[in-house]
Amino acid sequence: MTTAARSGTDIELIAHLLRRAGFGATxxxxxxxxxxxxxxxxxxxxxxxxxxSMPSDIIRRYHPDQxxxxxxxxxxxxxxYRMSTTKTPFEEKIALFWHRIxxxxxxxxxxxxxxxxxxxxxxxxxxxxxxxxxxxxxQNPAMILWLDNQDNHKDxxxxxYGREILxxxxxxxxxxxxxxxxxxxxxxxxxxIANMPYMSIRMRNNTLRPYGYVAxxxxxxxxxxxxGEKTFLGETGNFNGDDIIDIICKNPATARFxxxxxxxxxxxxxxxxxxxxxxxxxxxxxxxLMVDAYFADNYSIGAMLRAVFESEMFKSEATQYARIKSPVxxxxxxxxxxxxxxxxxxxxxxxxxACGFMGQALLAPVSVEGWMGGDDWISTxxxxxxxxxxxxxxxxxxxxxxxxxxxxxxxxxxRGLVTPKALVDxxxxxxxxxxxxxxxxxxxxxYAREQGDIDPRTDDGVDKIVSVLQLIVSTREYxxx
Amino acid sequence: xxxxxxxxxxxxxRDTNGFGAAQGGRGYYLPVDxxxxxxxxxYVLSRGDxxxxxNGIKITDIDHNxxxxxxxRGIAPGQFISATAIAFDASDRLFMADEALHRxxxxxxxxxxxxxxxxxxxxxxxxxxxxxxxxxxxxxxxxVDDKNQRIQRYTPDGKYLNSFGSAGDGNGEFSFPWGVTVAxxxxxxxxxxxNDRIQRFTHEGKFIDACGTTGHGQGQxxxxxxxxxxxxxxxxxxDWGNQRVQAFDKDWNFQTSIRGAGELSKWAxxxxxxxxxxxxxxxxxxxxxxxxxxxxHEVSARTEPYFWDPVSIALYxxxxxxxxxxxxxxxxxxxxx
Numbered sequence: 001m002t003t004a005a006r007s008g009t010d011i012e013l014i015a016h017l018l019r020r021a022g023f024g025a026t027x028x029x030x031x032x033x034x035x036x037x038x039x040x041x042x043x044x045x046x047x048x049x050x051x052x053s054m055p056s057d058i059i060r061r062y063h064p065d066q067x068x069x070x071x072x073x074x075x076x077x078x079x080x081y082r083m084s085t086t087k088t089p090f091e092e093k094i095a096l097f098w099h100r101i102x103x104x105x106x107x108x109x110x111x112x113x114x115x116x117x118x119x120x121x122x123x124x125x126x127x128x129x130x131x132x133x134x135x136x137x138x139q140n141p142a143m144i145l146w147l148d149n150q151d152n153h154k155d156x157x158x159x160x161y162g163r164e165i166l167x168x169x170x171x172x173x174x175x176x177x178x179x180x181x182x183x184x185x186x187x188x189x190x191x192x193i194a195n196m197p198y199m200s201i202r203m204r205n206n207t208l209r210p211y212g213y214v215a216x217x218x219x220x221x222x223x224x225x226x227x228g229e230k231t232f233l234g235e236t237g238n239f240n241g242d243d244i245i246d247i248i249c250k251n252p253a254t255a256r257f258x259x260x261x262x263x264x265x266x267x268x269x270x271x272x273x274x275x276x277x278x279x280x281x282x283x284x285x286x287x288x289l290m291v292d293a294y295f296a297d298n299y300s301i302g303a304m305l306r307a308v309f310e311s312e313m314f315k316s317e318a319t320q321y322a323r324i325k326s327p328v329x330x331x332x333x334x335x336x337x338x339x340x341x342x343x344x345x346x347x348x349x350x351x352x353x354a355c356g357f358m359g360q361a362l363l364a365p366v367s368v369e370g371w372m373g374g375d376d377w378i379s380t381x382x383x384x385x386x387x388x389x390x391x392x393x394x395x396x397x398x399x400x401x402x403x404x405x406x407x408x409x410x411x412x413x414x415r416g417l418v419t420p421k422a423l424v425d426x427x428x429x430x431x432x433x434x435x436x437x438x439x440x441x442x443x444x445x446x447y448a449r450e451q452g453d454i455d456p457r458t459d460d461g462v463d464k465i466v467s468v469l470q471l472i473v474s475t476r477e478y479x480x481x
Numbered sequence: 482x483x484x485x486x487x488x489x490x491x492x493x494x495r496d497t498n499g500f501g502a503a504q505g506g507r508g509y510y511l512p513v514d515x516x517x518x519x520x521x522x523x524y525v526l527s528r529g530d531x532x533x534x535x536n537g538i539k540i541t542d543i544d545h546n547x548x549x550x551x552x553x554r555g556i557a558p559g560q561f562i563s564a565t566a567i568a569f570d571a572s573d574r575l576f577m578a579d580e581a582l583h584r585x586x587x588x589x590x591x592x593x594x595x596x597x598x599x600x601x602x603x604x605x606x607x608x609x610x611x612x613x614x615x616x617x618x619x620x621x622x623x624x625v626d627d628k629n630q631r632i633q634r635y636t637p638d639g640k641y642l643n644s645f646g647s648a649g650d651g652n653g654e655f656s657f658p659w660g661v662t663v664a665x666x667x668x669x670x671x672x673x674x675x676n677d678r679i680q681r682f683t684h685e686g687k688f689i690d691a692c693g694t695t696g697h698g699q700g701q702x703x704x705x706x707x708x709x710x711x712x713x714x715x716x717x718x719x720d721w722g723n724q725r726v727q728a729f730d731k732d733w734n735f736q737t738s739i740r741g742a743g744e745l746s747k748w749a750x751x752x753x754x755x756x757x758x759x760x761x762x763x764x765x766x767x768x769x770x771x772x773x774x775x776x777x778h779e780v781s782a783r784t785e786p787y788f789w790d791p792v793s794i795a796l797y798x799x800x801x802x803x804x805x806x807x808x809x810x811x812x813x814x815x816x817x818x
Contacts (some may be wrong), residue, residue, distance in 0.1 A: 057704050062563075065530040067807065068790070194771070197762040201762045209501050212789075216783070217783050349531070
């Protein structure tokens with residue numbers, strides 16, 4: 001039976017939105033979203049229901065290592081399960097965004113439990129007020145030990161966190177002084193973890209002995225907090241960390257800095273962050289749009305993004321396919337296209353490892369600056385990894401998502417034979433309304449012609465459909481989002 | 482069901498045995514089951530992982546003596562990929578279930594590999610993830626066939642006898658059952674994992690009763706993993722998701738609930754003594770810090786003495802119970818009082 005399918009500009013726009021706010025949509029998901037329309041789909045993104053992802057008890061029982069998440073492949077895989085099976089991918093995209101900005105790494109922290117707790121915090125606070133998020137971040141045990149705030153004492157400050165919250169997390173270079181860093185650091189003295197000496201030395205010694213890692217608990221130590229007067233960004237008072245965050249958040253530089261990060265992650269690839277102090281944003285109008293939303297709605301990240309997604313700028317042709325997919329976007333998007341995971345499997349480790357081979361090891365950013373993104377994602381080696389992973393994943397016709405594509409093509413051609421051009425057109429539609437350049441399409445059609453007309457009801461036909469899908473996920477356009 | 486009574490059975494903490502040994506050697510890594518041999522030696526099934534290792538069956542005793550380890554990770558005869566359970570027969574042969582290889586492996590009383598049997602499938606004599614094993618009063622092996630939602634019974638050499646149970650939440654139905662125990666009176670106890678209850682069956686496999694609903698109150702469970710029953714019929718449940726052990730009398734009257742009180746084991750203390758910097762730092766260690774979370778899994782992750790993923794329970798000379806924790810690579814010893 002032929003299914004009446006939605007197609008056209010609306011679907012392409014919704015596909016664009018769901019690629020940016022998620023990891024792309026399957027044909028079935030696009031049809032459902034089409035019923036809601038662009039605005040309805042957008043509203044749903046901001047009011048998600050239950051993630052309905054792989055239940056944690058199931059994961060923990062069949063992967064005991066992913067219950068205690070002692071090593072990075074285990075903790076990364078917990079997140080990979082969530083991203084590849086959730087019904088609310090926008091939450092994961094937001095968590096991924098903050099993971100790139102507030103880059104924290106298990107490589108130093110050793111244990112994964114605290115990393116996953118941080119990611120959960122990003123889910124909960126990532127679309128809310130930036131002020132609340134920064135407070136949570138500053139009290140997050142993983143961040144505290146990542147940037148050594150446990151060593152930031154009232155009599156001997158450690159400036160690491162005080163510097164990075166200004167430079168990397170909230171304002172950017174050029175918007176504060178060295179003295180501001182010292183004053184900021186003083187305000188965060190006493191923001192530490194319970195049992196700091198023992199937990200700290202175990203991290204340094206990289207030891208799970210005697211009984212595995214003990215996950216860290218935030219603790220404020222008033223005895224070690226500097227109660228003196230501080231002058232920060234022109235204001236003076238007996239500031240605690242919360243007061244410092246208030247001052248940071250009301251500064252226009254903060255709004256512009258976060259807006260530029262959002263632009264880089266959700267709209268189009270920007271220059272690498274270290275160049276930002278010297279080069280203006282690609283699209284000042286887009287930045288101003290987000291800055292206005294930030295101040296109009298209590299520093300709300302969600303309001304900034306909603307303003308973007310509702311703008312004509314976001315919907316324009318110029319914005320579509322203007323970013324290079326990050327490795328995680330590519331891996332998760334391809335897994336979801338193929339149907340995700342129904343049950344715990346060792347394949348999850350392959351998917352998690354694939355992200356690392358492509359240059360974005362989950363929970364293990366390359367440095368405190370996170371991943372630069374953009375052109376940095378692409379190298380000869382990473383392209384081979386990308387194509388191999390995507391091609392292998394869609395090359396399995398037993399996977400639920402691939403089977404669904406094959407069935408859809410079969411349903412549309414009850415008499416069997418599908419012409420090469422129709423096959424390519426339908427495959428491009430069924431992988432989530434992917435638009436490719438004319439010469440790319442001609443190349444795939446040429447390949448399909450060599451195969452001749454196909455009958456999707458036969459094994460040979462299935463093989464040929466799968467081979468066309470493999471070509472599609474190997475195209476330049478599939479690398480873009 | 483699960484009502485309270487006057488004179489209660491108590492459980493008092495006595496000891497901790499274990500040490501995180503991801504790279505092998507004395508200790509355990511991600512242990513999932515334990516069994517006590519007739520001579521009192523304690524066998525701990527250290528499942529380990531595919532990256533660090535720590536895979537094997539580790540042998541100790543109640544006095545922390547360390548003997549040896551057998552088996553390892555792999556698909557060769559005598560090895561395992563995802564081992565789930567061990568049990569001794571009356572001749573001290575050791576049986577091991579593997580949910581990845583869908584097979585039961587047998588070692589003789591001297592730990593030599595003897596044979597294995599089982600294949601993947603849903604027919605008679607086939608498994609889809611064998612999880613718990615125990616011998617019935619006739620010396621036949623009960624195998625919890627997890628994803629086939631049934632219990633199968635075999636002769637020790639692998640000849641299929643019969644099965645009971647199917648998918649569902651009614652009497653005698655299962656949702657991903659995990660552990661199985663045969664009480665001294667021959668009654669079969671099944672940890673009906675995703676139905677959050679324990680079911681009892683006659684020796685023949687006829688449903689007797691069930692205890693438990695979903696929750697964290699007395700007599701409620703969150704994914705119970707395993708059960709042990711003493712000579713008096715008292716029942717001890719590894720309430721895995723609630724990170725605790727609950728005890729009941731033979732009529733399911735609630736007796737007590739314990740959260741764990743682990744201390745440094747002999748092996749752990751020797752390690753700490755040998756590492757001066759960690760010893761000094763640990764001297765100020767508060768094992769029960771004030772927490773800002775309530776989720777039992779998260780609380781256990783942050784509180785070293787508490788059970789973390791208590792997965793299996795075994796009786797020791799009928800006066801003590803051994804509680805194995807996957808997350809902390811140890812077992813705690815409690816005495817009945």
